Amino acid sequence: MRFHFRSLESRIVTLFLLLIVAVQVAGLLLIQRGIDSNARASISVELGNGAKVFRRLLEQNAQSLRFGARLLARDTAFVAAIGNNDESDRATIESALANSGRRIKATASMLVSAERKITATTSESQSAGLEKLVMSMLDQAEASDGANGIAMVDRYPYQVVVMPVKAPIVIGYIVMTFPIDGQLAGEMQSVSGLHTSILTRDRQGGLLPVASTFPAPVIAALTHSIETMPARLDASFDVTVQDARYSVRQLLLGEDAGQAVSVLLVRSIDEAIAEYARLERWLLGLAVAGILISAAASVFTAKRIAQPLTLLADTAKRLERGDYKGQIEFKREDEIGALAQAFDSMRDGIAKREQEIRRLAYWDTLTGLPNRAQFVLHLNDSIAEARKRETPVFVLMMDLDRFKHVNDVMGHSFGDALLRQVAGRLQVQLANRRNTSAQVARLGGDEFVVLLPDTTLEQAQVIAREVLTALETPLSLDEQMVDIGAGLGIAGYPLHGDNAESLLSAAEVAMYTAKQRNDGAVVYDAAIDKSSEQSLSLLTELRNAVERNEFRLFVQPKIMLGSGKAVGAEALVRWVHPERGNVFPDQFIPFAEQTGFIRVLTRWVMEQSAVLCRQLAAQDIKLKISVNLSTRDLMDQDLPVKFAELLARHELEPSAFCLEITESAIMDDPVRAQNTLERLHGMGMELSIDDFGTGYSSLAYLKRLPVDELKIDKSFVLNMENDIGDSKIVRSTIDLGHNMGLRVVAEGIESEAVWRLLARMGCDQGQGYFMSRPMPAEQLAGWLEKWQPPGAPAVVAESTLAE
Structure with a gap:
């Protein structure tokens, strides 16, 4: 199928396709924007819930530690051993600390005396690193029957629980630590589905990944990306790592001596919108299918609209060429069918009107004779034929005498009837001469003209006398006899002119001369025109006289x-x-x-x-x-x-x-x-x-x-x-x-x-x-x-x- 860019069919198809594509693209953009917004909102909710879950996990671990420490703090033998304050009971205290720690999976356990000194520990290295933080928590533990916090030892984070030992007054403090490591991160991922990474930040701001559910290369790249960004705690932000997009929320867990520990809760954006992406692909496929179907429908509709119009345009071109015979062959019940029917009616109407116009343009409505325009065509054709055959052509032009007086006295209706009788008499007179193909026409008013092809001057003069004789016979009209004559001029080709206008002009000059002289038929003579030339010269001289001030x-x-x-x-x-x-x-x-x-x-x-x-x-x-x-x-x-x-x-x-x-x-x-x-x-x-x-x-x-x-x-x-x-x-x-x-x-x-x-x-x-x-x-x-x-x-x- 070929489309012309400026054709109606192509414009309809283009318009429909543009509208459909615009609607589909707008819909896809809105859906995509809605999907992205919904995905972002869902991810934000997940990260917010994840933060709550992670804090809940920490709280559960703290409660587990406090529970274990509380059991040990209320153990009678352990309390008695602390109360004896005997060196022989030291081994008993350390063994109890170790056994209790193993039960609750604590990495280190220690005993702080009432004098706030570490008297027993299961890990000397951790005890040294935790001493300052522990000492700061003793008052809170004594007041609240236990305290917990976050500590950093060698850049690794620990959850610390301090529980007072009372008998009934405080005689010491049990301290237990729990590592914040991969186990906690794994539990977090299993509970929330979020990737969890535990980071520590040193005093210089450097980040160290402690544990993560990501592979090492990914957490390293993620850590590097976060290091180059401004710190945004408890707020979601996006990062791109290894061509993968992630939404990240960083939670500060605690600080210790200028060092901080935080957790990264990470949700893969690509994974979050994977289902939405599949939906988008489905929608895109549906949109493309809709566009293709709509394109086919628009092409079909455009052809339904444009093809009949093309046929109508072809019909209009035929009308322009004057061909009114072509029929409009398609039938439809819609508006285009109505247009085609109206067009067909217009074609018939134009054909009839043009036929009438041609009749009015070339035929005299009063007498039914050819008019001046038609006579000029016939005369030119006769001259062309005479030129080929080298034969003469003559024209007789006549103007009725006293016709104006008849019109004034008897009225225009009587005058019209008189003209019809004159036309009929001329036709009968010329029809009686079987050896001539003369044609009669009415030039206008009371002027008639006769075309005499292949006729000599002598023959034309004879015919002219016969015509004048016929016109001199009185006419009977409405029970009245009317005497009417005519002045008649004769001119011929090639004697007096070589075209229709020159012959008619010469015949007219001769006709008016005949009326002036009252001398029957007058043959054109160039001498007759001298007075006309003088008149023309006089008009020019008059105009010059004004300009020359004469x-x-x-x-x-x-x-x-x-x-x-x-x-x-x-x-x-x-x-x-x-x-x-x-x-x-x-x-x-x-x-x-x-x-x-x-x-x-x-x-x-x-x-x-x-x-x-x-x-x-x-x-x-x-x-x-x-x-x-x-x-x-x-x-x-x-x-x-x-x-x-x-x-x-x-x-x-x-x-x-x-x-x-x-x-x-x-x-x-x-x-x-x-x-x-x-x-x-x-x-x-x-x-x-x-x-x-x-x-x-x-x-x-x-x-x-x-x-x-x-x-x-x-x-x-x-x-x-x-x-x-x-x-x-x-x-x-x-x-x-x-x-x-x-x-x-x-x-x-x-x-x-x-x-x-x-x-x-x-x-x-x-x-x-x-x-x-x-x-x-x-x-x-x-x-x-x-x-x-x-x-x-x-x-x-x-x-x-x-x-």
């Missing part, structure tokens, strides 16, 4: 018609091209509005107008500057914020500006336009409807707009002196504006007669060539100094104007 601000004064006072000026933009010279606004303003560049121009005009306001204010000239806003400006919801920043930067009041908006700009999107205008008006800016009367605005809607001014379009003003119709329109507009509480401004005043006529009608302000043509902004201050209004026009009553 625009100039012009203004046209606005005059009060009643007093002749100049109260404002309309800001206009002029383009001084380095090669073309002066470019008139009609040549670039409409294009700027189409491309969205008008927003850049509006910001430029506002900036320059703000600078002009600051300059005029510095000369104590107060004029309201009017700036034109386009449709795209009104659609910019951030326009009020931009104006606020400009006013703050130039320290100007909003009342310094009047913003002019055309009716058509407002009506393109009335809701958004009204929202923008209300925010601008709320800032304090005045608003004016420019070119009033030329648009299609609703008066009911206009009355809700926050405007302050109406500007009558110059087309009504220029000829009003001679055209009674224009004059009536102007008068009605003035009355309408005043009734709505608005200021009325007339554009296009080119004569004093028109000035006076407008003044009689009550028009508030005017501008035109009669007062001044548009001039560079820097000349405005000079013009104001020289301006002389014409004679005051006659002002008649409202009743007269009504006539």
Whole structure:
């Protein structure tokens, strides 16, 4: 079995094994620690009990000696012999001492007189060595009816018993000694199971092993180890001798003239924990067996978990490659089985959704025709095939006429039904031509396209005429007849392009040309694209003009018609091209509005107008500057914020500006336009409807707009002196504006007669060539100094104007 280190299976096995090993090791450590602690506690108890047992043995020996001495001390003949104090009884005394000592296994017996002198002994050498200790014990023996102690003779320890002889007063003392030797050590080991060693320490601190249950090499090494350690009496400590560990307790038995005798009670640690060690080995074996069994179980469990997941991962990879046919073959009743079932359901769901997505991505849901993406694929395939076979491929692109009007009048549902009928008519028309493998697609909106593989230009033109003829036949829909035509463009490979995008682009250019010319089907010609190239060049030049400061601000004064006072000026933009010279606004303003560049121009005009306001204010000239806003400006919801920043930067009041908006700009999107205008008006800016009367605005809607001014379009003003119709329109507009509480401004005043006529009608302000043509902004201050209004026009009553 192979494991990948980063695989789920190996991680599960590793995790389980780590947990199991950690638990087993922790358990073993705890058990081992418990065993060691229990063994130490047991050894300590054994050594403590051993100390008690050894002291009990010594006490028993002392009692045995005292008993023997007491029997002799109460022997009548022995007491009489001592009492006679006759030299002839000395042999009797010594014989009694010897016999009594042999009975109790004493090594030496002696008699001390009442005068505290040794008068008889069975061992002169021991008597000499014991004399000092014995003499120190006589008082205690007399007081307590006997005394015992420990004595050292030639570095060997003895247990000494002193018993007074009374008749009835003390007439002497019997002294008996018992060796502390191997016999006592052996008895101790047989009773307690502890190794026992008897040691003596001389005045220099050297230790001498007197007797031991250990072999000589072991007791010698043990003695040496203890000599190098600080003295620890009546306390347990560990030593290691010849790779064996022992727990030792040293008992001080007694001291004599600077010498000491002690006993070592020793318990082998290895022997004490031998049973525990066997238990540990069993536990270790069980732990290893448990780990092996757990490892096998974890491997089995990991495979049970990981293998289905691996199968699911393989299924996911097949799904990623787009293969939705593979079935998940294993069945389980657990959570993984539920996951597999859910995964299988997901596979079916993804397959169905991808099929639907492909349908939506490549097919038009309304007509059932291929969409643009699918058509491009077909076109590229056809071009590739045509390249191999060196045959042409043509594309017919058509855009329906008057479809927007049908949508607006009849509604979108009617328009959708119309598109479906057009698609069906195109399919029927092309299906009737059995010698062509034409394909129809809907590009979007009311645009359709036809792919004509292996078709000549002449054949494509014939098919195009047939299609247009079929579309010109009125359509019957919801009991209504609808006349609809189309503009159709033709482009082909390799004549007009070598890929799908270039062919579609060429066909589109030809199609729009056909709609403009109203000329049926138009074959693409490179000359048609020149206007597009010029437009592109114009956009680039406009952008460069801003960077190169080629625009100039012009203004046209606005005059009060009643007093002749100049109260404002309309800001206009002029383009001084380095090669073309002066470019008139009609040549670039409409294009700027189409491309969205008008927003850049509006910001430029506002900036320059703000600078002009600051300059005029510095000369104590107060004029309201009017700036034109386009449709795209009104659609910019951030326009009020931009104006606020400009006013703050130039320290100007909003009342310094009047913003002019055309009716058509407002009506393109009335809701958004009204929202923008209300925010601008709320800032304090005045608003004016420019070119009033030329648009299609609703008066009911206009009355809700926050405007302050109406500007009558110059087309009504220029000829009003001679055209009674224009004059009536102007008068009605003035009355309408005043009734709505608005200021009325007339554009296009080119004569004093028109000035006076407008003044009689009550028009508030005017501008035109009669007062001044548009001039560079820097000349405005000079013009104001020289301006002389014409004679005051006659002002008649409202009743007269009504006539």
